[in-house]
Amino acid sequence: MNGSEFLFLLTGLKWTLFLSAIGFVCGAASGLGIALARTSGIRPLEQATAGYIALFQGTPLLMQLFVVYYGLALVGLKLDAWLSVAIGFTLHASAFLGEIWRGSIEAVPKGQTEAAKALSLGYVSRMRDVILPQALRISLPATIGFLVQLIKGTSLAAIVGFTELARAGTIISNQIFKPLLVFGVVGVLYFLICWPLSLYGARLERRLAAASH
Amino acid sequence: MTDQAAASPAPMITMQGVNKWFGSFQVLTDINLLVRTGEKIVLCGPSGSGKSTLIRCINHLEPYQGGQIVVDGTRLIEDAGVIDAIRREVGMVFQQFNLFPHLTVLENCVLAPMRSRGVSRAEADATARRLLDRVKILNQADKFPAQLSGGQQQRVAIARALCMEPKVMLFDEPTSALDPEMVKEVLDTMVGLAEDGMTMICVTHEMGFARQVADRVIFMASGVIVEEAAPQDFFGNPRHERTRKFLGEILPRH
Amino acid sequence: MNYKFDFGPVIEGLPDLLWGCLGTLGLALAGMVLALVIGIGGVVLRDSPYRGLRWLVIGFVELIRNTPFLVQIYFIFFALPLAGIRLDPTPTAIIALGVNGGAYAIEIIRGGVQSIGKGQIEAGLALGLHKGQVFRLVVLKPALRAIFPSLTSQFILLTLTTSIASAISAYELTSVAQNIENNTFRSFEVYGVVTLLYLAMSWLMMRMFAQVTARHFSYPVK
Numbered sequence: 065m066n067g068s069e070f071l072f073l074l075t076g077l078k079w080t081l082f083l084s085a086i087g088f089v090c091g092a093a094s095g096l097g098i099a100l101a102r103t104s105g106i107r108p109l110e111q112a113t114a115g116y117i118a119l120f121q122g123t124p125l126l127m128q129l130f131v132v133y134y135g136l137a138l139v140g141l142k143l144d145a146w147l148s149v150a151i152g153f154t155l156h157a158s159a160f161l162g163e164i165w166r167g168s169i170e171a172v173p174k175g176q177t178e179a180a181k182a183l184s185l186g187y188v189s190r191m192r193d194v195i196l197p198q199a200l201r202i203s204l205p206a207t208i209g210f211l212v213q214l215i216k217g218t219s220l221a222a223i224v225g226f227t228e229l230a231r232a233g234t235i236i237s238n239q240i241f242k243p244l245l246v247f248g249v250v251g252v253l254y255f256l257i258c259w260p261l262s263l264y265g266a267r268l269e270r271r272l273a274a275a276s277h
Numbered sequence: 278m279t280d281q282a283a284a285s286p287a288p289m290i291t292m293q294g295v296n297k298w299f300g301s302f303q304v305l306t307d308i309n310l311l312v313r314t315g316e317k318i319v320l321c322g323p324s325g326s327g328k329s330t331l332i333r334c335i336n337h338l339e340p341y342q343g344g345q346i347v348v349d350g351t352r353l354i355e356d357a358g359v360i361d362a363i364r365r366e367v368g369m370v371f372q373q374f375n376l377f378p379h380l381t382v383l384e385n386c387v388l389a390p391m392r393s394r395g396v397s398r399a400e401a402d403a404t405a406r407r408l409l410d411r412v413k414i415l416n417q418a419d420k421f422p423a424q425l426s427g428g429q430q431q432r433v434a435i436a437r438a439l440c441m442e443p444k445v446m447l448f449d450e451p452t453s454a455l456d457p458e459m460v461k462e463v464l465d466t467m468v469g470l471a472e473d474g475m476t477m478i479c480v481t482h483e484m485g486f487a488r489q490v491a492d493r494v495i496f497m498a499s500g501v502i503v504e505e506a507a508p509q510d511f512f513g514n515p516r517h518e519r520t521r522k523f524l525g526e527i528l529p530r531h
Numbered sequence: 532m533n534y535k536f537d538f539g540p541v542i543e544g545l546p547d548l549l550w551g552c553l554g555t556l557g558l559a560l561a562g563m564v565l566a567l568v569i570g571i572g573g574v575v576l577r578d579s580p581y582r583g584l585r586w587l588v589i590g591f592v593e594l595i596r597n598t599p600f601l602v603q604i605y606f607i608f609f610a611l612p613l614a615g616i617r618l619d620p621t622p623t624a625i626i627a628l629g630v631n632g633g634a635y636a637i638e639i640i641r642g643g644v645q646s647i648g649k650g651q652i653e654a655g656l657a658l659g660l661h662k663g664q665v666f667r668l669v670v671l672k673p674a675l676r677a678i679f680p681s682l683t684s685q686f687i688l689l690t691l692t693t694s695i696a697s698a699i700s701a702y703e704l705t706s707v708a709q710n711i712e713n714n715t716f717r718s719f720e721v722y723g724v725v726t727l728l729y730l731a732m733s734w735l736m737m738r739m740f741a742q743v744t745a746r747h748f749s750y751p752v753k
């Protein structure tokens with residue numbers, strides 16, 4: 065593998081990071097909405113979001129990408145490959161983050177909501193000032209764990225034909241016929257991104273466990 | 278206006294024929310209660326008799342299903358605006374303190390005045406400092422709740438409720454979760470509050486406190502108000518068998 | 532929207548798709564068995580007295596958990612022949628799934644074993660039970676109970692992961708779907724139906740595991 069081939073892999077890496085960032089940021093924004101709807105106490109909203117979450121947790125990410133990809137084309141949206149893939153990851157992330165955050169919202173002790181209500185704080189302030197800051201802290205290890213899943217998951221965009229890191233690897237591998245070297249390097253690149261995140265998540269989890277004893 | 282009406286202060290809380298169920302289990306049965314402005318009520322009774330539920334109905338932490346509750350002239354109905362208005366006038370102190378652990382003592386105190394009453398930061402700050410000083414904890418203003426002792430946390434919780442300048446204070450066993458040596462500092466704070474004329478309903482088994490500050494003691498059992506009397510009558514001459522039995526269990530024998 | 536849905540090809544391909552489901556379940560089951568073997572072996576090595584072995588296991592777990600399955604399966608797909616092992620795509624996929632699931636299983640099983648309090652074992656020994664009896668009668672059930680939920684959700688996750696094995700054309704539902712799609716161009720219909728098939732499979736597995744939990748692991752704890 066020469067310099068320009070390695071550079072091509074790095075270009076793929078750039079897209080991997082970009083897709084992950086888009087999926088995570090947009091997924092977090094809509095995931096927050098889903099978590100709030102899921103804990104709203106409004107029956108139809110809770111059921112609809114529960115179904116949404118179950119759908120995404122019960123099917124392969126690859127199928128989700130396929131269905132979104134072809135579904136968008138079918139409703140007449142001629143989108144760039146990267147855009148429809150980004151939408152796919154956003155939907156995927158919104159369901160998983162929504163479920164993680166539902167759990168942590170429910171893990172905040174009930175007394176907190178009651179104290180906030182007794183102080184006549186309305187729903188918005190109750191959530192923003194009292195519940196979500198605590199829920200976010202509780203959810204941080206799981207949220208980071210999901211971010212790692214998402215970064216690894218972006219490799220599936222390769223199967224849909226989008227040139228991120230994994231597909232860049234396939235292309236180079238087909239050119240230079242050294243698949244082990246190429247996929248080894250690709251694996252190391254993923255590892256270098258994901259591992260620090262995993263370590264950080266594990267450290268937060270230990271700290272959280274220590275604080276709650 | 279008759280002389281008598283002029284003599285007795287206006288009602289602050291009235292409960293008329295209040296009933297409440299948890300599913301098919303009736304927790305409160307036909308509760309009638311009148312608390313006048315400035316009155317101090319002590320509510321006692323065995324565990325599970327519905328004391329918490331009763332006071333939690335007053336600020337609608339629990340909805341009730343029959344009868345009516347009027348707080349400071351406002352009838353408590355299922356309406357977000359009404360519930361909010363009532364909660365602004367009614368402060369509550371919990372057994373487990375329920376301070377917000379991610380906010381400092383001062384932030385705990387200024388949050389609701391700013392968000393709910395729309396008070397400016399400077400004004401909320403000044404009020405909070407004055408009240409923290411009053412509960413003798415101003416020097417801890419920038420600490421987090423977890424850095425304080427139980428007694429200190431409960432005093433902060435009292436100050437936090439007072440920051441909303443409530444007309445009534447509800448206390449739900451405020452000293453039950455405390456180590457014995459910290460009970461007094463919290464009770465002293467409550468006595469001070471009573472002396473300043475606050476209208477109070479206190480669920481507590483601190484009978485010394487009841488003797489000292491209560492205008493009336495109310496005894497509940499199985500969701501019913503069994504007996505209601507001035508402290509000297511309640512302790513000296515309880516009328517009902519259940520009250521005598523209860524007092525026999527909780528009062529120190531000599 | 533003037534697209535006309537046509538589920539004809541999907542209905543025609545339904546028998547193939549159902550066979551694909553079986554392929555998926557078989558792949559997942561075989562992968563899970565291998566994962567458990569690796570998991571148990573890994574736990575033993577992970578707590579062995581040899582530091583080198585311990586670090587080997589830790590390195591394996593971290594490496595697998597922080598790289599995509601797609602890259603792992605490609606790597607194994609190309610590495611096996613170089614090691615002189617010629618396998619069809621499907622057995623290759625089983626190995627990849629087992630290796631991937633194994634890394635997660637090590638962590639899960641280790642957590643379960645560690646969750647059994649020392650006091651339990653001491654109490655068993657104090658009652659005059661042998662070490663083997665203590666393990667069988669005292670440790671096993673609580674340990675299984677502790678790991679069962681994570682292990683079964685890992686199983687479901689592994690089942691969903693099998694769809695990635697289509698990248699090396701292993702026999703499972705996704706590659707069956709891709710074949711039908713290639714021949715009919717009814718992409719949305721095919722993948723939509725296949726998504727529902729996956730949903731049905733994971734739902735059934737969930738129900739089944741919930742029943743096992745209810746029947747065998749439902750005694751109250753504090």
Ligand SMILES: Nc1ncnc2c1ncn2[C@@H]1O[C@H](COP(=O)(O)OP(=O)(O)O)[C@@H](O)[C@H]1O
Nearest residue numbers: 299300304322323324325326327328329330331
């Ligand atoms: N959220 C609830 N759901 C069902 N039952 C409840 C609930 N809260 C309290 N109860 C029941 O109502 C009764 C009264 O409870 P509570 O008002 O807390 O009693 P007290 O404060 O006098 O100990 C108890 O039997 C309790 O088990």
Ligand SMILES: [Mg+2]
Nearest residue numbers: 328329330450
């Ligand atoms: Mg109570």
